[in-house]
Amino acid sequence: MLIQSLAILAIASLLVVYQILKDRTQFPKFVALETSQERRDYFRTSVLDSAFRYGVLGVVGLYVLGELSGLIAFPAIFEPGRALTFAWLTPNPDQLYLFGxxxxxxxxxxFTIITILPFYMKAEDLPQDGVMAMLARNWKEAKWSTLLSINAGVSEEIFFRLMLPLAAFHLTGNILISFGIAALYFGIAHAYQGIGGIIVTGVLGLLFTLIYVLTAQLWLVILIHILVDLRGLILLPWALGILNTGETEAPSD
Incomplete structure (x- = not known):
């Protein structure tokens, strides 16, 4: 399993490098797009690309590692490290889910608090570059933003919260290092958001990891991830008045 795990980490590294290089060339072009149709085409491509790169390849990686069951049950290989790492919380690992x-x-x-805050803010209060360009500007874009959010929640959690830590664990034997590596990759993969975005995403990755390991429930972090993205891509522009609910443009989808 060492060779398979090493290969998976190598491929994951290449995917992250590819993501960074792609974003350095493609994201500025996206920011400069003027029509909603062009923006929706970019969103469509992003959904398909991410679904394959993280979703499909994540599942393939789980198959190679013999851990497809991890999609519905917490991997048994993590249990000893989980119990030892959080023994200071409770000597009974069966109670860790309560803390999670x-x-x-x-x-x-x-999340509820920061969801309400934008209703008291102005668009000018936020940076006008980076992730701001991803915010939906009309309901047609919002449909793709919804798909982007769902895809990111499912695909990225399978890849970064399950498959990648499993591969790293087979090499390191340390649950903290394994999930730490995955969280680092998760942050770097969002380089288009800038240094600040990488840090914030990395911290979110660690938070998602903590909730996942404590609760042993992958579906929960998938749900949280989706809600966070929906808040940022749809609710935020709506609250700021960026989302045009009276959009009349009707080019073909």
Whole structure:
């Protein structure tokens, strides 16, 4: 399994490098797009590209590692490290899920607060480059933003929160290092957001990881990831008045 895991990490590294290089050339072009049709074409391509790169290849990686069951059950290979790492919380690993759901509850409260804040802000208060360009400007774009959010939540969590840590664990035998590597890759893969975006995404990755390992529920971090992205790509522009609900443009989809 060492060779397979090493190959997976090598491929993951190449994918992240590809993502960075692609974003350096393609994202500035996207920012400069003027028509909604062109923006929707970019969103469509991004959904398909990401679904294959992280979703399909993530599942293939799980198959190679013999861990497809991880999609529905917490991998048994992580259990000893999970119990040891969080022994300071409780000597009974069967109770760790309580702390995980508690943390998820805190995240939900904070998420609700930062969801309300944009209604009291102006678009001018936010940076006008980077991720701002991704915000939906009309309901046609919002449909693709929804698909982007769902795809990111499912595909990226399978790849970065499950498959990649499993491959790293087969090489390191350390659960902290394994999930740390995956969180680092997760942050770097969002380089188009700039240094600040990489840091924020990396921190979010660590938070998602903590919730996943404590609750042992992949579906929960997938859901949280989707909600975070929906908040940023659709609710935020709506609250700021960027999302034009009266869009009359009707080019073919």
């Amino acid at each position: 759901y508690g943390l998820a509850g805190i995240v939900f409260i904070l």
